[in-house]
Amino acid sequence: MCYEIRTSLFAIDRITARSSAYAMISGVNYGEIRVARRIGTAFFGVIARPLHKQRSAPYVENAFANFRQSNEVTMALELPALPFDPKALEPHMSANTLSFHHGKHHAAYVNNYNNLTKDSPLATKSLEDVIKESANDSSKAGLFNNGAQVWNHSFFWNCLKPAGGGKPTGQLLSKIHADFGSFEKFVEDFKAAGATQFGSGWAWLVLDKGALKVTKTGNADTPMVHGQTALFTVDVWEHAYYLDYQNRRPDFIAAVLEHLANWDFVADTLAKASRA
Numbered sequence: 001m002c003y004e005i006r007t008s009l010f011a012i013d014r015i016t017a018r019s020s021a022y023a024m025i026s027g028v029n030y031g032e033i034r035v036a037r038r039i040g041t042a043f044f045g046v047i048a049r050p051l052h053k054q055r056s057a058p059y060v061e062n063a064f065a066n067f068r069q070s071n072e073v074t075m076a077l078e079l080p081a082l083p084f085d086p087k088a089l090e091p092h093m094s095a096n097t098l099s100f101h102h103g104k105h106h107a108a109y110v111n112n113y114n115n116l117t118k119d120s121p122l123a124t125k126s127l128e129d130v131i132k133e134s135a136n137d138s139s140k141a142g143l144f145n146n147g148a149q150v151w152n153h154s155f156f157w158n159c160l161k162p163a164g165g166g167k168p169t170g171q172l173l174s175k176i177h178a179d180f181g182s183f184e185k186f187v188e189d190f191k192a193a194g195a196t197q198f199g200s201g202w203a204w205l206v207l208d209k210g211a212l213k214v215t216k217t218g219n220a221d222t223p224m225v226h227g228q229t230a231l232f233t234v235d236v237w238e239h240a241y242y243l244d245y246q247n248r249r250p251d252f253i254a255a256v257l258e259h260l261a262n263w264d265f266v267a268d269t270l271a272k273a274s275r276a
Contacts, residue, residue, distance in 0.1 A: 075123055076114045079107045080154055088162040092255040097243045105239050106153040112146040127151060128224065135225040148220040152202060156235050161262040168263035172270055179212040187257055189214040194236045194253040203253065205232040205266070207273050229273040232266045 082102055086095040117123045122130050122143070131147045134140035167173065167183050180186040186205075193216040194203030201218040206228040208215075215223065223230045234240075234256050241252035 076118070077110050077127065077150060079110045080157075082157055084157075084160070084162055089160060089260055092244075092259045093160070093241075094244050097241070100243070101235075101239055102153070102157070105237075106150070109146045109149040109153065113143070113150055116143045116146060131222065132225055145220040148222045148225075151224075152220065152222055152233065153235070155230055156233050158265050159232050159234070159262050160256070160260045161265070163259075164263065165257055165259040165261045166263075168267060170267060172263060172267040175212055175270065186212075186214065190234075190257065191250065191253050194234055195250045197236050200237040203234045203236060204228075204230055206230055207270065229269075231269050231273070232261065 079102075082098065086098045086102075089098070113127075117130070125133075127147055127150060131144060131151060134144040134147065137144070168176070173183060176183050176186050180189065190203055190205065193214050197203060197216045197218065199218065201216055201221070204215050204217065204223055206213050206215055206223045208228045212231070213228070215228070217223070234253055236249060236253070241249060245252040245255075
């Protein structure tokens with residue numbers, strides 16, 4: 001079985017020992033994987049594995065397991081590895097928090113999604129397509145919630161990096177100034193969105209019809225179903241921060257913006273969206 005793996009946002013520049021474990025999916029030898037390389041860093045991946053063998057060669061177009069294939073192959077999502085060491089974000093986000101948030105909550109969404117799509121036509125569709133198709137269908141609420149949470153969490157991890165935060169530079173900062181008036185105004189609006197989201201949800205920086213906007217969504221809701229492109233997010237579900245900050249959600253949001261925000265990822269995502 002032969003795979004060509006491609007990414008629509010960032011290419012896989014190098015396969016590491018960790019990612020080789022993902023390559024050995026369903027008994028496929030690592031040497032049989034052909035990686036399409038471009039300049040860039042590895043965007044987060046929901047890795048896919050075949051549940052039965054065929055001679056067709058589907059390929060992964062992007063990190064959300066968007067498959068094209070000539071013959072139907074049932075695919076399942078795998079929990080993506082964190083793009084940093086679990087201890088690397090301390091003291092602002094603890095390894096203990098990540099062990100539950102990534103290892104339990106995110107993993108549960110992946111498992112639930114696979115169970116809901118197994119042995120159905122949905123199993124051959126991309127995660128993004130399934131999210132969009134199920135968004136306004138109350139009979140598929142469970143499918144939407146779990147699929148969107150897989151996507152949201154995978155995106156969130158890539159919005160974080162050790163020794164991040166502070167003020168971005170370059171075109172991203174210029175765009176923030178143009179659309180918000182100042183970086184400080186953006187931070188004010190973003191903090192307010194996250195702090196005032198009632199119950200569980202997400203705070204977002206999005207590109208909407210060419211303009212940057214701050215928005216918030218409840219539960220699993222996600223910008224793609226509103227015609228927006230997600231650029232940056234902070235998870236404000238309690239499981240994202242309670243072990244480290246208890247009920248101090250505003251302090252958690254501030255810590256992410258000041259110490260963990262991966263503005264390089266945001267800038268690259270904005271550049272890609274602007275060219276689309």
